[in-house]
Amino acid sequence: MIGYYISLALRSLRGTPILSALMIAAIAVGVGASMTVLTVNYMTSKNPLVDKDDQLYAVQLDGWDPNEAYNRGAKGNQMPWQLTYRDATALLRSDIPKRQVAMHKFGFTVSVDDAEVRPFVAVTRVTTRDFFALFDAPFQYGGTWEKSADESPKQVVVLSQATNEKLFGDKNSVGEVIQLNGEAFTVIGVLKEWNPSPKVYDLNNGHFQDSEELYIPFGLHRKFEIHSWGNNNGWNSDIAKGLTGYEAHLHSESVWIQYWVELENGAQKREYEEFLANHIRQQKEQGRFQRPLKFALSRPSEWLVMNEVLDHDSRVLAWCALAFLLVCVVNAIALLLAKFLRKAPEAGVRRALGASRQSIFVQHLMESSCIGVLGGIAGIGLALLGLTGVRVLAGGGFDRVAHMDWAMVFAAIGLAIVASLLAGLYPAWRISQTNPSIYLKTQ
Amino acid sequence: MLKMHNIRKSYRTDTIETHALRDFSLEVNEGEFVSVTGPSGSGKTTFLNIAGLLETPTGGEYLLDGQEVGNLSDRERSRMRNEKIGFIFQGFNLIPDLNLFDNIDVPLRYRGFNGKERRRRIERALEQVGLSARAKHLPAQLSGGQQQRVAIARALAGEPRFLLADEPTGNLDSLMARQVMELLEFINEWGTTIVMVTHDPDLARRAQRNIQIVDGQVSDLRQSIAQQEIATA
Ligand SMILES: Nc1ncnc2c1ncn2[C@@H]1O[C@H](COP(=O)(O)OP(=O)(O)OP(=O)(O)O)[C@@H](O)[C@H]1O
Numbered sequence: 001m002i003g004y005y006i007s008l009a010l011r012s013l014r015g016t017p018i019l020s021a022l023m024i025a026a027i028a029v030g031v032g033a034s035m036t037v038l039t040v041n042y043m044t045s046k047n048p049l050v051d052k053d054d055q056l057y058a059v060q061l062d063g064w065d066p067n068e069a070y071n072r073g074a075k076g077n078q079m080p081w082q083l084t085y086r087d088a089t090a091l092l093r094s095d096i097p098k099r100q101v102a103m104h105k106f107g108f109t110v111s112v113d114d115a116e117v118r119p120f121v122a123v124t125r126v127t128t129r130d131f132f133a134l135f136d137a138p139f140q141y142g143g144t145w146e147k148s149a150d151e152s153p154k155q156v157v158v159l160s161q162a163t164n165e166k167l168f169g170d171k172n173s174v175g176e177v178i179q180l181n182g183e184a185f186t187v188i189g190v191l192k193e194w195n196p197s198p199k200v201y202d203l204n205n206g207h208f209q210d211s212e213e214l215y216i217p218f219g220l221h222r223k224f225e226i227h228s229w230g231n232n233n234g235w236n237s238d239i240a241k242g243l244t245g246y247e248a249h250l251h252s253e254s255v256w257i258q259y260w261v262e263l264e265n266g267a268q269k270r271e272y273e274e275f276l277a278n279h280i281r282q283q284k285e286q287g288r289f290q291r292p293l294k295f296a297l298s299r300p301s302e303w304l305v306m307n308e309v310l311d312h313d314s315r316v317l318a319w320c321a322l323a324f325l326l327v328c329v330v331n332a333i334a335l336l337l338a339k340f341l342r343k344a345p346e347a348g349v350r351r352a353l354g355a356s357r358q359s360i361f362v363q364h365l366m367e368s369s370c371i372g373v374l375g376g377i378a379g380i381g382l383a384l385l386g387l388t389g390v391r392v393l394a395g396g397g398f399d400r401v402a403h404m405d406w407a408m409v410f411a412a413i414g415l416a417i418v419a420s421l422l423a424g425l426y427p428a429w430r431i432s433q434t435n436p437s438i439y440l441k442t443q
Numbered sequence: 444m445l446k447m448h449n450i451r452k453s454y455r456t457d458t459i460e461t462h463a464l465r466d467f468s469l470e471v472n473e474g475e476f477v478s479v480t481g482p483s484g485s486g487k488t489t490f491l492n493i494a495g496l497l498e499t500p501t502g503g504e505y506l507l508d509g510q511e512v513g514n515l516s517d518r519e520r521s522r523m524r525n526e527k528i529g530f531i532f533q534g535f536n537l538i539p540d541l542n543l544f545d546n547i548d549v550p551l552r553y554r555g556f557n558g559k560e561r562r563r564r565i566e567r568a569l570e571q572v573g574l575s576a577r578a579k580h581l582p583a584q585l586s587g588g589q590q591q592r593v594a595i596a597r598a599l600a601g602e603p604r605f606l607l608a609d610e611p612t613g614n615l616d617s618l619m620a621r622q623v624m625e626l627l628e629f630i631n632e633w634g635t636t637i638v639m640v641t642h643d644p645d646l647a648r649r650a651q652r653n654i655q656i657v658d659g660q661v662s663d664l665r666q667s668i669a670q671q672e673i674a675t676a
């Protein structure tokens with residue numbers, strides 16, 4: 001019977017092409033607009049580390065200016081987002097966390113002995129070895145470096161999947177040598193395609209940037225005098241006593257190292273909190289950390305909120321989009337009502353020939369669902385167009401966000417069907433309740 | 444087959460109440476061909492609509508095929524209508540955007556027959572009314588008489604025991620009207636009970652029995668036919 005209703009619905013839609021097109025357009029525009037906004041909203045509010053949300057923590061220490069709290073970021077906790085190099089290296093000495101990562105962004109000029117590959121600048125992450133395991137970055141070939149490379153220089157490198165593709169055409173390049181700023185580095189690992197979005201582990205330079213192209217050990221700082229390519233904030237311009245040049249930078253109060261720990265349970269977390277408090281107390285004795293004792297361990301979900309990845313504006317926009325969809329649905333109701341009532345005589349005949357009220361109701365509801373499915377498909381088209389618009393307007397910063405995944409495609413069709421069923425409910429009920437006899441007298 | 448006792452039907456609008464039928468009692472036996480005449484507005488169509496379960500009476504008893512239909516649900520009434528009753532209307536009431544085949548298909552769909560059975564019945568019904576060659580035509584492509592024959596085919600396809608016709612020839616010229624009448628007589632001979640409302644005394648007389656409705660009630664029939672003959676003379 002459902003098949004019969006669908007064929008009747010399609011015939012009826014073909015019978016009034018303009019009216020049908022208007023109804024489909026009403027649903028499509030509503031769905032397209034709301035899906036554009038909802039997709040951006042959904043993709044920006046994803047937490048790629050949700051599986052480890054109760055084990056990973058971003059570490060903050062308040063060693064900021066005694067006269068003035070750190071106040072960048074409206075939803076922040078008035079502590080610097082990053083650590084100083086001194087504190088990071090001190091924390092690395094703890095063996096409480098299961099894993100811990102100190103890291104920042106950098107860049108190298110890459111060249112190989114292959115004349116066909118021109119030298120290029122690659123965004124690089126300088127990090128300790130646990131990075132890959134802690135953030136679940138999967139290896140295609142090889143693996144991470146050994147622990148000693150986090151303290152003393154070792155010229156090894158892990159490539160992203162894309163970089164390996166570019167340099168070695170996707171083959172297993174472990175053992176190959178590449179030049180970074182003219183120095184030889186040995187490839188020890190290649191990642192699989194990996195691009196968490198938003199980029200929770202480093203939200204300092206744009207929330208939706210791609211992951212890095214290269215990864216090198218933390219122990220290389222002094223040898224290459226590595227500065228951060230990301231944010232670098234300071235409050236105290238006093239040069240540490242007797243130090244000059246790069247060594248002064250490493251001992252300054254500038255914050256530029258991101259720090260994450262993986263703690264397995266509550267006990268481990270409490271132990272680590274005690275460790276952090278002790279570290280601050282020790283530093284106070286040396287004249288640092290003049291503010292009240294304060295530190296923070298934030299889960300990825302909290303970190304996203306504090307960094308305003310979950311944007312309030314986009315929520316308001318999402319509600320506006322849904323309200324707009326509602327307007328479109330009301331429009332569709334009016335059009336459907338007009339159309340169904342015009343077909344009331346036919347419904348009267350069907351009733352006389354044995355259709356129950358219920359079958360008339362279902363028949364007309366099927367007709368509005370067909371409009372919903374067609375409107376949904378057209379709506380996805382419009383949403384894709386809208387998202388392209390968002391990408392163009394945002395000029396690159398939104399590339400990773402402004403695209404639909406399958407969940408959103410199904411959501412769009414679902415939304416369209418729900419919208420059109422809602423729109424069809426009243427008109428279908430109206431026509432199913434009409435008394436057939438008044439339509440049967442004459443034509 | 445049909446038994447009505449003291450049926451009442453009144454329509455209430457804002458200000459006035461119309462008594463379309465009152466104390467209406469009638470019995471129609473299995474296999475009969477009954478014609479119904481009466482002045483305009485006397486309640487003939489109202490009677491057919493109640494008989495055909497399209498409307499519910501305000502009061503009284505109605506037994507169709509021995510079953511009291513007063514307390515049936517909409518679904519049960521629809522099912523009875525579908526299985527036992529065929530309708531023919533003055534205005535044909537074919538569905539304009541369905542071809543003949545699909546028009547006749549409508550009651551069979553609600554009956555739940557499979558595709559093969561539906562096709563068999565549709566083809567036979569079209570054959571009975573002599574329109575097999577036009578199965579793919581739309582109603583608008585046929586003459587009025589042909590359209591009414593399609594409507595009869597549609598009513599027959601479900602093999603109803605009871606055929607209700609409301610002025611089936613009202614929109615047809617006399618030749619067409621005679622053809623339709625012959626078709627109905629033929630159907631009746633095969634056992635279908637027919638109740639037909641008509642304004643045409645000649646056609647009314649061809650039925651086995653004629654009843655007249657005046658002012659919502661069955662009036663004495665011999666007298667009324669006599670009166671009509673005086674009036675038309
Ligand atoms: N839906 C309705 N609402 C109000 N009054 C109605 C309705 N249907 C019929 N009537 C009234 O009921 C009475 C009987 O109407 P009905 O249609 O049964 O007459 P009829 O005998 O079929 O007339 P005709 O020969 O003109 O078709 C009329 O007075 C009519 O105005």
Ligand SMILES: [Mg+2]
Pocket residue numbers: 487488489609
């Ligand atoms: Mg009438």
